Amino acid sequence: MSDYALYLLNLIMVYVIVSVGLNILVGSTGQISLGHAGFFAIGAYATVLLMTNLQIPFFIAIIAAAFIAAFFGFILGLPALRLEGPYLTIATLAFGLAIMHVIGHTEFFGGRQGLMAPPLDLGIPQLGWSFVLSSETSKYYLVLIITILMVLFAINILKTKAGRAFVAIRDSDIAAEVIGINLTMYKTLSFAVSAFYAGIGGGLFAFVLGFFDPFTFNLILSIIFIVMIVVGGLGSVMGSITGAALITYLMYDLFKNVNEAPYVGPLFVAFSERWMTITGMDNFNYIALGLVMIGIMLFEPLGMFGAWIRIKKYWKTWPF
Numbered sequence: 001m002s003d004y005a006l007y008l009l010n011l012i013m014v015y016v017i018v019s020v021g022l023n024i025l026v027g028s029t030g031q032i033s034l035g036h037a038g039f040f041a042i043g044a045y046a047t048v049l050l051m052t053n054l055q056i057p058f059f060i061a062i063i064a065a066a067f068i069a070a071f072f073g074f075i076l077g078l079p080a081l082r083l084e085g086p087y088l089t090i091a092t093l094a095f096g097l098a099i100m101h102v103i104g105h106t107e108f109f110g111g112r113q114g115l116m117a118p119p120l121d122l123g124i125p126q127l128g129w130s131f132v133l134s135s136e137t138s139k140y141y142l143v144l145i146i147t148i149l150m151v152l153f154a155i156n157i158l159k160t161k162a163g164r165a166f167v168a169i170r171d172s173d174i175a176a177e178v179i180g181i182n183l184t185m186y187k188t189l190s191f192a193v194s195a196f197y198a199g200i201g202g203g204l205f206a207f208v209l210g211f212f213d214p215f216t217f218n219l220i221l222s223i224i225f226i227v228m229i230v231v232g233g234l235g236s237v238m239g240s241i242t243g244a245a246l247i248t249y250l251m252y253d254l255f256k257n258v259n260e261a262p263y264v265g266p267l268f269v270a271f272s273e274r275w276m277t278i279t280g281m282d283n284f285n286y287i288a289l290g291l292v293m294i295g296i297m298l299f300e301p302l303g304m305f306g307a308w309i310r311i312k313k314y315w316k317t318w319p320f
Helices: 003-028 036-053 058-077 085-104 136-159 161-171 173-178 183-209 219-232 237-260 264-275 284-299 303-317
Strands: none
Touching: 003 036, 003 136, 003 161, 003 183, 003 219, 003 237, 036 058, 036 085, 036 183, 036 219, 058 085, 058 183, 085 219, 136 161, 136 183, 136 237, 161 173, 161 183, 173 183, 219 237, 219 284, 219 303, 237 284, 237 303
16 A cells, blocks of 8 residues: 555544544534634644653653643633534634634744654653654554544443433533533533544644644634534544545545546646636635535435435335
8 A cells, every 4th residue: 555545544544533523522412613623733732742842752642632632622612601503603713713823923832834743653762662653554553543442432422421411412401401411511521522532633643744834723624624524424423434534535635636537637627727717726625525515415414324324224124
């Protein structure tokens, strides 16, 4: 398998982690967030800075970074107690933009020049033990193991008392409060858990990408995260996985090479030269992504996982 294919698989798995966490917040709890790129950035920057400045081992650094992101998620969850709908959306959007600009204007975080991730060393520097993952293949196995663990953890969360409380709040927060569910605790917990997942994903993303700057974690990235869970299916772990895999592939592989496709490629190039003279083909993937999301919302509102459920029910009763 080529290095680019492994890089793409690593990127897909990183986005799977973030999407699974975001779906706990949006799909299971019913709270919207357009600031998850901010939590993603916190995970990436905190992991790299802890490893480079304090010589903290990778596993401790990424877990600490995830807890830092979870703390900010808890803080952001407090307005969710009184804000709903577009007002909560604006609050989370402001958080994501604020994180991007604070990082970009702070020298400690590398400013606009960004940061270079150190070698991915799984050893313990203080003990002189080093185990550096230098190849894309070795990184792939690490990201794969962490992704599987995070997915299994999410499945278990949704089966616990907290998971059932999340769903009750999504269906009706007033009814949930009447039956004794603590809205303050579970709404903030949902934000914290979702941010924790984004922090883990951000820490892995830093080493998958190698170099990143504040503009990597922009509003577009937060929107892409939302698109992943909507296309995959809200409230479903499997939907998060399929949505993240599909959208990442479309964004970073298929749409990037559309101008090289036989027969249709020249048509897209001619169209871009005639009607997209400012952006050209570079932003075609965003246009196509919007069309994909509109199509999903029109023809399959429950996402890919909803379509799978319908197909499974159909064949279960076929031919009767």
